[in-house]
Amino acid sequence: MTASARPERTPGLLAALAEVDADQAAADRSGLKSPALDAFYDEARAQITESDDPAGTRAALAETLLRERGGACPDGVDWCTGIPANHAGHLDDHRHESVEYRMAGDYLQDPAHDGMAAFQMAAWGDGTRPTLVFQGTGLWPDLTPEQAKELKRDALAWLIGVHATTRRHAVDRQPTRTPFTETRNEQEAAAAFEVATRAMGTAMAKSGDRAAMVRAMRAFLDLCDREDQA
Known part of the structure; x- marks a missing residue:
């Protein structure tokens, strides 16, 4: 602006x-x-x-x-x-x-x-x-705490679904697009990644210790990498 x-x-x-x-x-x-x-x-x-x-x-x-x-x-x-x-x-x-x-x-x-x-x-x-x-x-x-946990789980799935659907809608509105071949899981994975990156951006913006936040994020990615290699 x-x-x-x-x-x-x-x-x-x-x-x-x-x-x-x-x-x-x-x-x-x-x-x-x-x-x-x-x-x-x-x-x-x-x-x-x-x-x-x-x-x-x-x-x-x-x-x-x-x-x-x-x-x-x-x-x-x-x-x-x-x-x-x-x-x-x-x-x-x-x-x-x-x-x-x-x-x-x-x-x-x-x-x-x-x-x-x-x-x-x-x-x-x-x-x-x-x-x-x-x-x-x-x-x-x-x-109850259990119901709040269920709400958080459903809200996250809903948010990912909103991102997946709007992304698919944007692709479909392109006049000269290539055929869309992503599976539902692939669409939701891409949407979940978008949600995750936005969440990480918010975490970095609000954290009082950005270096510690970066280390925690890297530790999570390293853990995922080790699980894939196992």
Whole structure:
């Protein structure tokens, strides 16, 4: 993006900025307003506006805020953001909520309100143990650790399938293409590699020790190579 170009105000971008506005308003109502927090939210808006992935950037910044603001929750719950609207009054039935991860891009009819596949940790303020909460069909069921593991497995398979299908679609739209001969396994392997490289890029970007991350990746590749030679 050139210095003179203005980011396109896509529905996904508007939705991410709206969530930042809502977070800041809730923080202000909770008595957390400060120049430093205002500056954080201003910087968050700037980064989200320039990002190619507004929803992902917003989630990462929310996690950063949660980590750096330790003590924001009135009860001292370290994973709680301390800013949901129903947390502001510090009532007996208030609800602790972690950072929420969800899909809310331009592929939705109304990204600012729809969202899908939202996932977070939550607990009521009465001392009950936190649960994993997932919204996939309009409902918010609590998940057991085993169900969360199944969700992660299915989500990865789904993501690989999305990459495989869109890649196949792109090939099919080429007017002068050679006959497509890849098997389903080959298509999914190529898609999985794309997902893996993107995941590794994210790991490198977020790691505080890039050298250690590189060593871990090389160790994994060496292990795969030894298994192939066995």
